Amino acid sequence: MxxxxxxxxxxxxxxxxxxxxxxLPALRHDMAAPVSVIRMALLMLKRQVGAAAIDGAACAERVALIDNQVSELVAAIRSLRDWELATTDDGITRSALVAQCVSLMRAAFDLHGVTLDAEAFPEPKDDEPRWPAGAALRYLFLGALGYLHDGVDEAGTIRVEPLGADGLKLSAVLRDTASTNPVLDAHRAPRALAIDAIALQNLAEDMGxxxxLExxxxxxxLATG
Structure with a gap:
């Protein structure tokens, strides 16, 4: 049917x-890290306030640290809106898209013995062209990473390269089978929810x-259509 x-x-x-x-693991880390720093700073602040002689400069330093970490936490929570397709966003540059998605998945892929190579891209710059629908492009990029990770069994590296001025190419580079790590291979067992060709095509078509796939x-x- x-x-x-x-x-x-x-x-x-x-x-x-x-x-x-x-x-989610990377997103949780971005939100949990400031909380840990805030808890430590509050502990130190309590000790300083309870001391016989209060060091005003040290207390002010701790308060400034807490304020900075609260701002980091708020920014991390607000970033969850970046995943909502229904929300109109300001778009995203190609370099920023690559940097964000590689940062999100690098640790997880490393655990599976897969290196993410995005050396072809410079640091994100504000004067780059911005492409609309940053949330959709983020899902599409992560979908492409997942497709190569799940589908190419002997992938040792996934390389990200520019494709002209308005596209991206992601390719899997096979690892040396002589250096195969059986522990890493255990993590690369077939997933029940693998991102296969049908899943990736459905994702892309639904978002335009x-x-x-080769x-x-x-x-x-990076443009729809």
């Missing part, structure tokens, strides 16, 4: 949920993008 447009949209929504689930590589433009 051929799936209906509504069913395909549900499939795409399920893929987005899976991708967000994979990114076109992807070209087994060990993924290419897509």
């Amino acid at each position: 051929k799936s209906s447009p509504g069913a395909r949209s549900w499939i795409a929504a399920g893929v987005r949920h899976e991708l967000l689930t994979r990114a 993008y076109t992807v070209a 087994g060990d590589s993924v290419r897509f433009k």
